[in-house]
Amino acid sequence: MVTPEVAPPGRNDSPTRAAPPATATGPTGPTDRKPPAARRGLREQARIARILGLTGALLMGISALGSGAYPVPNPLHGLRVIGLPARNVTLAIAVTYAGLLMVVTAWLWIARMLTARGAKHPAPERRELTRTALMWGIPLALAPPMFSKDIYSYLAQSATLARGIDPYTIGPAQALGIDDPLTRGIPTIWRDTPAPYGPLFLGLGRIITALSGENVVLGIFEHRMLALIGVAVLVWVLPRLAARFDLDAGLVLWLGAANPLVLFHLVSGIHNESIMIPLMLLGIYVMLGRDDVLQPWWRITLGAALIVAGASVKLPALLALGFVGVYLIHLRGGRLVDWAVMTTWLTAVAGVVFSFFSFATGLGFNWLKGLSAPSEILSWMSVSTDVGLLAGQVGRLAGLGDHTEATLALARGMFVVPIVVIVVVLLLACLRGRIDPLTGTGAGLGAVVLLGPVVHPWYLFWALLPLVATRAMPRYRRAMLLLSAFLALVVPPTGADFIFRAFQLPLAIIAGIVMFALSLLVVYRLLRAPKATAASGGTAETAP
Numbered sequence: 001m002v003t004p005e006v007a008p009p010g011r012n013d014s015p016t017r018a019a020p021p022a023t024a025t026g027p028t029g030p031t032d033r034k035p036p037a038a039r040r041g042l043r044e045q046a047r048i049a050r051i052l053g054l055t056g057a058l059l060m061g062i063s064a065l066g067s068g069a070y071p072v073p074n075p076l077h078g079l080r081v082i083g084l085p086a087r088n089v090t091l092a093i094a095v096t097y098a099g100l101l102m103v104v105t106a107w108l109w110i111a112r113m114l115t116a117r118g119a120k121h122p123a124p125e126r127r128e129l130t131r132t133a134l135m136w137g138i139p140l141a142l143a144p145p146m147f148s149k150d151i152y153s154y155l156a157q158s159a160t161l162a163r164g165i166d167p168y169t170i171g172p173a174q175a176l177g178i179d180d181p182l183t184r185g186i187p188t189i190w191r192d193t194p195a196p197y198g199p200l201f202l203g204l205g206r207i208i209t210a211l212s213g214e215n216v217v218l219g220i221f222e223h224r225m226l227a228l229i230g231v232a233v234l235v236w237v238l239p240r241l242a243a244r245f246d247l248d249a250g251l252v253l254w255l256g257a258a259n260p261l262v263l264f265h266l267v268s269g270i271h272n273e274s275i276m277i278p279l280m281l282l283g284i285y286v287m288l289g290r291d292d293v294l295q296p297w298w299r300i301t302l303g304a305a306l307i308v309a310g311a312s313v314k315l316p317a318l319l320a321l322g323f324v325g326v327y328l329i330h331l332r333g334g335r336l337v338d339w340a341v342m343t344t345w346l347t348a349v350a351g352v353v354f355s356f357f358s359f360a361t362g363l364g365f366n367w368l369k370g371l372s373a374p375s376e377i378l379s380w381m382s383v384s385t386d387v388g389l390l391a392g393q394v395g396r397l398a399g400l401g402d403h404t405e406a407t408l409a410l411a412r413g414m415f416v417v418p419i420v421v422i423v424v425v426l427l428l429a430c431l432r433g434r435i436d437p438l439t440g441t442g443a444g445l446g447a448v449v450l451l452g453p454v455v456h457p458w459y460l461f462w463a464l465l466p467l468v469a470t471r472a473m474p475r476y477r478r479a480m481l482l483l484s485a486f487l488a489l490v491v492p493p494t495g496a497d498f499i500f501r502a503f504q505l506p507l508a509i510i511a512g513i514v515m516f517a518l519s520l521l522v523v524y525r526l527l528r529a530p531k532a533t534a535a536s537g538g539t540a541e542t543a544p
Contacts, residue, residue, distance in 0.1 A: 048526050049109040050132050056102025059095050061139030066092030068144035069495035071216045072184040090508050096493045097512025102519055103136060104260050104485050111481055114251045126250035133258035140268040141228060145220060148269040148495040152185035155219045157195040158205025167195040168366040181214050199357040199367050200312035201272050223270050230274035231266055237281045241438060241469040243290055255480060256468040260488040265458040272313055273461050279310030280317040284438060287324050294331045304346050308353040316448055316462060321346060323440040326431040382455040384415035412453045422447040442466035457487040
């Protein structure tokens with residue numbers, strides 16, 4: 001059931017389904033009034049955009065041999081041809097930024113065509129979009145990791161578990177030794193940090209360690225295969241969630257699965273959000289189905305288990321179970337007995353799944369100890385961290401001494417209150433049927449991320465990927481596009497700082513912008529060529 005304040009799932013309130021204004025009704029439905037030359041021009045734009053994005057992805061994949069977050073020591077060092085990018089890291093970073101800007105520009109360009117044309121012909125169709133995203137992703141999937149060195153922490157923590165040592169009590173440096181091949185690639189700040197991830201993820205990592213041993217390169221590609229499986233699940237589940245709101249599947253996939261953040265941080269960066277989020281979304285879909293009707297108990301149980309499995313990778317995914325749970329209570333009528341039955345059952349499912357993964361690793365619930373480990377880093381994107389640091393600096397300027405640690409802890413603690421208030425308000429709205437559980441999950445996780453102590457660009461997946469398949473998407477799609485494009489540019493491809501070589505990144509960015517500007521000049525000439533040919537009376541050749 002849906003309250004009058006919410007449009008029914010079949011209602012067409014999305015501009016992505018609206019027919020283009022320049023249409024007429026023919027015997028088989030709407031037909032485009034645009035002349036053939038204009039349609040060919042739009043198809044040519046889509047072709048050029050796809051080529052621009054593919055060129056950028058290829059440049060990123062090649063330059064990653066020098067600018068990527070490669071292991072220590074670099075296994076490509078000394079090789080004649082393939083090792084050339086690593087000999088001039090500044091140039092490699094510049095080429096990476098040029099390719100990155102090409103991919104982001106092409107993605108925005110195609111997204112604009114989809115929204116402007118209402119996802120109708122001659123805008124790219126879903127099959128074309130899938131091929132495009134696949135072709136853009138292949139160079140990044142074959143290249144060394146970029147944008148993050150978390151993969152080396154994954155490998156070391158899994159190896160720690162495989163050797164019978166508790167990774168939730170000591171860090172990789174103490175467990176494996178500072179000179180271990182799996183430890184040397186980890187940034188210094190994380191070498192002594194216990195694992196902050198759930199038991200399912202470390203259990204999967206232990207299997208990878210059993211296959212790769214101390215071979216870092218093989219371990220990277222095994223983790224990447226796991227991430228690609230997660231992305232494939234994402235491609236499968238997003239259109240099915242979007243069908244609840246009659247959204248265009250091609251546009252949802254383009255904004256979600258083909259998002260540069262997904263390509264850069266899940267495919268290339270291999271973050272474990274590639275497992276957490278697909279499991280969470282798949283669980284939501286299984287529990288809710290396609291329509292707002294109460295699903296059988298076996299589906300509710302299976303979906304809840306999938307959500308808890310996602311939370312066994314990273315705990316915030318558990319928030320989805322709360323939103324789906326209260327929505328199911330709403331569908332059952334909202335009586336006290338409905339509260340008792342649903343709460344008891346979902347709590348039991350969560351307890352069984354958490355216990356299974358926890359004891360399967362042989363470590364019990366020690367993984368709860370490491371949940372605060374990420375807060376050791378000072379994240380400039382975190383509002384609570386910024387407030388705490390600013391308060392500390394104000395105290396120093398006022399002559400009160402350096403109390404930055406105290407103000408930081410106080411600010412982070414205070415920001416827990418608005419997070420709780422926002423989540424509770426969203427849960428109540430979901431209970432009353434005013435918002436759907438997918439929107440509640442996305443908005444709730446967005447509050448957890450933005451007001452939490454640590455914010456990384458890939459953390460925005462927690463909110464962005466659920467929201468892209470909801471009724472909120474058509475209204476806020478421009479904000480989603482701009483936010484995704486911005487966040488795709490803020491992390492350097494090396495996944496490391498530039499201490500003692502601060503000049504390198506600005507020089508590389510400037511050179512990359514120059515290369516990108518030259519590529520735009522080529523694109524401009526390609527776009528002008530058909531118009532010039534048409535003006536002279538000739539016929540422009542366009543892609544079919």
